[in-house]
Amino acid sequence: MLEIDLHVHSLFSNCGLHTILELIEQAKCLGMKGIAVTDHGPSLGGRLNSPFFDRFRYPDDGFVFYKGIETNVIDAQGTIDIPFEYISNCDIVLLGLHHNIQKGISESSYTDMLVNAMERNPCVDMITHPNDPTYPIDYMKLCSAATNHGVAIELNNSRTLYRRSSDETTIGMINACIETGCRLAVASDTHAIQELGDDSAVSPLLARTQFPKDLLVTLNAETVNMFLSARKKNKSI
Ligand SMILES: [Zn+2]
Numbered sequence: 001m002l003e004i005d006l007h008v009h010s011l012f013s014n015c016g017l018h019t020i021l022e023l024i025e026q027a028k029c030l031g032m033k034g035i036a037v038t039d040h041g042p043s044l045g046g047r048l049n050s051p052f053f054d055r056f057r058y059p060d061d062g063f064v065f066y067k068g069i070e071t072n073v074i075d076a077q078g079t080i081d082i083p084f085e086y087i088s089n090c091d092i093v094l095l096g097l098h099h100n101i102q103k104g105i106s107e108s109s110y111t112d113m114l115v116n117a118m119e120r121n122p123c124v125d126m127i128t129h130p131n132d133p134t135y136p137i138d139y140m141k142l143c144s145a146a147t148n149h150g151v152a153i154e155l156n157n158s159r160t161l162y163r164r165s166s167d168e169t170t171i172g173m174i175n176a177c178i179e180t181g182c183r184l185a186v187a188s189d190t191h192a193i194q195e196l197g198d199d200s201a202v203s204p205l206l207a208r209t210q211f212p213k214d215l216l217v218t219l220n221a222e223t224v225n226m227f228l229s230a231r232k233k234n235k236s237i
């Protein structure tokens with residue numbers, strides 16, 4: 001079980017099933033220490049809204065609540081769909097390739113999209129599910145660029161849990177992180193509540209690769225907080 005889950009969708013994503021308060025209650029029931037709610041950017045129909053980013057304040061009761069967005073790449077130049085006005089309110093910005101991007105192009109093109117997006121958008125903290133077989137990636141190139149920008153690569157529990165990525169591909173991605181010294185963050189990509197905080201599908205893969213603890217962002221709540229605190233300066237606009 002993750003102490004803090006950095007990739008969680010609420011009803012404000014078309015794919016999410018639960019309210020923000022339901023997600024918080026479930027995380028507390030599980031004994032977790034925090035979550036980040038990271039709904040999709042507008043090109044995937046995410047309904048990001050001002051009351052959440054400007055007005056919602058979670059009480060300081062020891063549970064950590066991070067505001068985030070899972071933003072989408074929208075072109076080859078690395079443009080992303082994060083609304084400019086919400087960047088400074090974000091504690092975490094995830095970035096991924098999703099079904100708004102054409103399938104069947106090439107590994108080098110998909111890799112360049114993510115690398116360009118990181119270079120153009122310093123607010124990005126983590127690349128989500130780069131082990132999606134729909135969008136093949138050159139992991140050494142991606143992880144080298146991520147290391148240079150201080151960006152983490154996500155090890156997505158749902159992709160492995162629902163067999164949407166092969167273990168072989170995922171282990172290739174993990175090994176590229178080890179070789180390049182790239183930070184890795186385990187997250188659930190929760191859409192349904194029973195997925196929250198779950199790292200059970202990918203933990204055996206981390207063990208198999210003997211992944212170094214110092215590269216693991218999600219080792220515990222403290223390491224998550226240190227990573228995001230150091231990244232916060234990139235959200236000032
Ligand atoms: Zn995603």
Ligand SMILES: [Zn+2]
Nearest residue numbers: 007009070189
């Ligand atoms: Zn997601």
